[in-house]
Amino acid sequence: MDSEPDLPEAQHEPQASPPAARKTTARKPATPRSTAARKPKTTGADAASDAAPTPGAPAKTPVKRTPTPRTTTASRAAAGATPAAAKPTPSPRKPTAAKPAAPKPTPAKPAAAKTAAAKPTTAKPAAKRAPAKPRGTAAPTAAEARAATDESVAALSVVTSPTVAPSEPVNVSEPANVTEVPEAPGTTTPPRKPATKRTTTSRSRTRTTITADPVVESEAPASQPEPEVEVTVPVPEPEVEVETTEPEPEAAEAVVLEPEIVEAIENLAVVEEVAPETPAAETPAAATPATDVAVAETPREIVLKITGLVKRFDDTTAVAGIDLDIAAGSFFGIVGPNGAGKTTTLSMVTGLLRPDAGTVTVHGADVWSNPVVAKRTMGVLPDRLRLFDRLTGAQLLYYSGILHGLDKKVVRSRSADLAVAFGLEDSLDRLVTDYSAGMTKKVAIAAAMIHSPRLLVLDEPFESVDPVSAANVVEILQKYVAAGGTVVMSSHTMSLIERICDSVAVVVNGAVLATGTMDQVRDGKSLEDRFVELAGGRKAAEGMEWLHKFSD
Numbered sequence: 237m238d239s240e241p242d243l244p245e246a247q248h249e250p251q252a253s254p255p256a257a258r259k260t261t262a263r264k265p266a267t268p269r270s271t272a273a274r275k276p277k278t279t280g281a282d283a284a285s286d287a288a289p290t291p292g293a294p295a296k297t298p299v300k301r302t303p304t305p306r307t308t309t310a311s312r313a314a315a316g317a318t319p320a321a322a323k324p325t326p327s328p329r330k331p332t333a334a335k336p337a338a339p340k341p342t343p344a345k346p347a348a349a350k351t352a353a354a355k356p357t358t359a360k361p362a363a364k365r366a367p368a369k370p371r372g373t374a375a376p377t378a379a380e381a382r383a384a385t386d387e388s389v390a391a392l393s394v395v396t397s398p399t400v401a402p403s404e405p406v407n408v409s410e411p412a413n414v415t416e417v418p419e420a421p422g423t424t425t426p427p428r429k430p431a432t433k434r435t436t437t438s439r440s441r442t443r444t445t446i447t448a449d450p451v452v453e454s455e456a457p458a459s460q461p462e463p464e465v466e467v468t469v470p471v472p473e474p475e476v477e478v479e480t481t482e483p484e485p486e487a488a489e490a491v492v493l494e495p496e497i498v499e500a501i502e503n504l505a506v507v508e509e510v511a512p513e514t515p516a517a518e519t520p521a522a523a524t525p526a527t528d529v530a531v532a533e534t535p536r537e538i539v540l541k542i543t544g545l546v547k548r549f550d551d552t553t554a555v556a557g558i559d560l561d562i563a564a565g566s567f568f569g570i571v572g573p574n575g576a577g578k579t580t581t582l583s584m585v586t587g588l589l590r591p592d593a594g595t596v597t598v599h600g601a602d603v604w605s606n607p608v609v610a611k612r613t614m615g616v617l618p619d620r621l622r623l624f625d626r627l628t629g630a631q632l633l634y635y636s637g638i639l640h641g642l643d644k645k646v647v648r649s650r651s652a653d654l655a656v657a658f659g660l661e662d663s664l665d666r667l668v669t670d671y672s673a674g675m676t677k678k679v680a681i682a683a684a685m686i687h688s689p690r691l692l693v694l695d696e697p698f699e700s701v702d703p704v705s706a707a708n709v710v711e712i713l714q715k716y717v718a719a720g721g722t723v724v725m726s727s728h729t730m731s732l733i734e735r736i737c738d739s740v741a742v743v744v745n746g747a748v749l750a751t752g753t754m755d756q757v758r759d760g761k762s763l764e765d766r767f768v769e770l771a772g773g774r775k776a777a778e779g780m781e782w783l784h785k786f787s788d
């Protein structure tokens with residue numbers, strides 16, 4: 237039978253209690269929160285790491301302060317210690333293993349349906365609605381999972397903070413608008429191109445994708461001039477095929493739980509249906525005015541929408557009004573100096589920290605008013621690793637998968653895949669607490685991915701991860717994005733962000749100073765130079781002569 241990892245009671249206690257503990261301890265007097273204790277931040281180390289050719293992150297202590305309620309420092313400290321948030325988003329959503337076509341019971345999930353979800357731009361009229369089904373189909377054990385999820389979600393609730401007037405959002409640039417329209421005239425290209433392209437050269441390819449997108453499929457034949465057809469056609473494909481494949485396996489397993497499945501499908505359908513509200517769903521490629529040559533792109537579905545986000549901690553404004561729209565299939569990087577508000581922003585985005593103002597929607601579902609639905613499609617790697625580290629790696633993955641409503645067999649299978657992908661095969665039986673920083677980060681990323689969410693929010697995923705492992709993780713993420721997934725990640729490693737992300741936002745003092753495609757933000761410079769420029773330049777290291785006169 238299913239050999240699920242043993243979950244020692246002793247471990248369950250502490251693990252299970254976190255949520256509850258959090259609520260109670262939140263008010264409990266605790267040691268005053270001190271920034272240093274909360275989270276040793278990297279400074280020069282990060283810059284140094286950037287220069288390094290490898291993405292291996294700088295050794296920044298993962299012990300970050302938990303974006304806790306607020307009010308008193310004591311309560312913050314207490315909440316920060318809560319492991320509740322460790323397991324990010326429990327969601328019953330039924331992802332899928334990559335098994336070949338499994339007979340689909342109820343919802344007839346045409347391959348095109350999935351495509352439509354991820355790629356609203358493609359001219360497949362009927363497909364637009366379809367997405368809801370396929371996803372729902374993949375949710376077998378939804379009932380149990382949802383129950384568990386609801387509990388967990390409730391446990392993750394954070395005390396509401398006082399509303400604060402948003403500071404002026406200094407959003408300088410436009411959201412991702414592709415500036416380059418590749419291939420020009422004359423070239424005749426075959427209607428379909430291999431989807432794999434995107435996988436390799438993430439940035440440039442993604443851009444191409446954005447630009448070309450929808451037009452091709454529907455209009456290329458008759459009215460479209462040749463040049464555009466070329467660019468457009470290739471992009472969309474990949475996502476469709478990969479995504480379609482995923483759901484299959486679980487759907488088959490789900491057959492057993494008819495009522496639950498139906499319910500789950502309905503719930504998931506809500507998410508899918510809300511999403512279309514984005515421009516992509518209603519704007520056919522042709523509708524895009526030709527004003528901007530660069531805007532040949534058709535807006536894609538906005539997977540993550542952040543509006544007027546504000547968070548204050550006493551008299552510190554951590555986030556001063558952030559707005560961001562992140563499209564499906566994006567590899568989106570968030571960079572900013574220490575204390576810029578990146579983690580605070582991502583914590584609010586993922587439902588770990590309640591904003592003072594603003595909204596966050598994931599696939600149209602509000603993270604705070606509709607958390608279960610919103611979190612169902614998210615995979616989260618919190619910056620501060622709040623893991624149930626008294627579990628073994630295998631137990632942690634098992635726990636994560638089951639909490640997200642996956643079938644035991646699926647969890648086992650995926651755990652094995654993830655262990656190999658992250659080089660943790662020989663460590664799964666060890667307690668996570670005994671893992672090195674890099675191993676801990678990797679198992680946490682694996683746990684965030686196990687339910688194959690549509691959106692991955694990763695706060696400094698490469699910190700402490702060795703170059704080889706980082707390269708593996710990058711490859712995994714690139715394939716995930718090529719398949720239609722969306723990654724939002726923060727990092728201090730400019731070279732890495734510049735290399736793998738197609739879009740980026742520079743956050744300084746809680747505000748977005750620049751955002752758009754990588755080229756737009758770089759503005760002809762390297763991302764690092766642009767970053768330094770936006771962040772206010774470098775400060776000369778003066779007055780440190782004492783350091784050059786050794787005390788002994």
Ligand SMILES: Nc1ncnc2c1ncn2[C@@H]1O[C@H](COP(=O)(O)OP(=O)(O)OP(=O)(O)O)[C@@H](O)[C@H]1O
Pocket residue numbers: 269271277278301302303304312549552553554572573574575576577578579580581
């Ligand atoms: N729980 C908290 N209590 C008090 N202040 C906080 C709390 N969390 C964050 N802050 C403050 O909010 C600001 C933004 O912090 P945040 O951790 O979001 O920055 P960051 O951009 O992630 O920094 P880094 O790059 O160093 O990780 C900082 O001034 C920080 O001290």
